[in-house]
Amino acid sequence: MDFSFRPKALKICLYLFSLLPLGYYLKLGQSNGIKDVTLFLYLIMFLVVGIKIVILKQSYYFVKVDVLFVLWVMIMLFSVLYTPHQMSGLYKTASFTTLGVSLIYISRALIKQRNDILVVFKFLLINSVLLELFIIIDFFIHGAPVGRYRFYDVHPVPLTMLGAITINIALLFFMHKQLSILKACLYILCGAITAIIGASKGPILALLITFVLLLPYLARRKEFVKLVLIIVFMSILISRIDFISGNIDYFLSRYESIDTAESSEIRVDVYENTWRYFAENPILGVGVNGLPGNYPHNVFLEVLAENGLLLFGLLMTFSLILIYIYYKKLIRKQGDTIDILMLSITLLSLTSLLFSWTYTQHKFLYFCIGLLICSYNIKEKQA
Template sequence: MTTEAVFGGATYQHIGRMTGLGTVISAGYLIFSKKRISKIFYGLLMTIMFWLALISGSRAPVVAIVIAISVPIYYGVNFGEESKVYIRPYAIIGVILSTLAVLVLPLLLFLGISPTTIERFMALTGSDPGRSASARVEWYIQSVQAWMEAPLFGHGTSGWASAIGMDDPGGYPHNILLELMVEVGTIGTAFLITCTLYMYNMMKKTGIGQLQIFSLMIICYALINALLSGDLTTNRLLFAALGLLLVPNKG
């Protein structure tokens, strides 16, 4: 049984990204909520949003969800003296949620349910991975070649398509890092990365609490999406989310 979502004129990528974001936000509230009734509510909301992401047909948001809800594990497990390990409760919930998200694939296949996104994942393991996956591999190779032609300053904004000889001027490599390297070169890309790391370092200095971890979940979700799909314009969520690095820890 195949299941697919269609909502008005929105593309499947838009649906996948928005429902994926809803999944991550719901997961954040589930992880950090204190009241049991709140955890139940956000758990149900997360399940609905995750299912909508699965039937959207967009693969990148599902991958981003699994990685984003694993962020609390990294910050919730600390190693002390004498090999002691301290695990915060929210890290345990993160382990449970990320494990369940990964186990959904074999479980649905066992039950004979094939949402569009899972079918597209399974296609990657076959002899014909599909036009989308094959084209992206080619674009990645062409992007590296185009970057080598102008490694310092790049080919200019919106110059990726012309740099690789593509007829469509709105084309992009579905990887924001490669697009930046081709269009603004090593210097522009390094500047953006340096600014991001500087803001993250400021967050670490003020202390990383639950609000900061919640923010990093959203940033991680947006970043993984940007590395797997879309261009600079469609990944504006990432640039908006990076502002969350400046959220202060007020204890």
């Protein structure tokens, strides 16, 4: 007997799953809006997973790479014992486990066909664009202020990341004939404006690096010329929008003054201090959340300083796995539309962590890691 969810119920579950990476934006940042929307969405998904496994007796699976995530959490938990900030360290570990890593395991109970992954990305794109329209309207209502715009209490870094994710998905969807040119231009416009008013350098640099990495694949496709023309057309169009012209100038000025900007000088000081903490505790680090101030906006330095070479080894192992997938799917031409979508956002997310944000809060990363594992398992069963 088939105990799987009916198609409509499955689509609802996939839709709710696509909202999980957007929970931070939906609750309007750290302290405003629908305060428990993130927790509420996760509780629903945990309940769905429980029903599917316990009541509907749906099979569940684990893979070898799960060892990485289990060890990662165990090392973080162990470091809580010696970190100078135990309560905040415990909170960071719990947040990483329940709101980050859990995405990897929730996806396995929902994704049974590779087409489900495509449906999730379509939902994610639509939800992101609707959210960005709300952000742009709010920006306009507040007089289109020049600078790094804060949508309520949403930090500019994840705000810019949201725009970069939308641009990434919309361009690839258009290239793979999943979007008309009109919809693609509209979605790219919303993503670009959101990224510009967020004005964070890291996610945009990551987006550019990601598309450079995708060039071996993109250049082989006959739609590549159309893709380039859309990018040129949208760049000209956006530069002509009056109400964000000041923000465009500000946005570009942040790159032009990258060597002399105060934020860059502060970031270099943070890097140096973080490296010093690692040098003093190279094996175990200072403990989770043990750095003074905030995270160093670089995933490698954050991991080295907080949990030392012990956790850094796991990060490098994951990086090597990702490089192998990149080589197999792009260089050896074994990837299809879904593979490129998952891989591109994973690369975008991981690359952005070299410049900004912290790995424990980057839900887009774990969202796509989960989908990559689901896709691999489905292909293995079909082989």
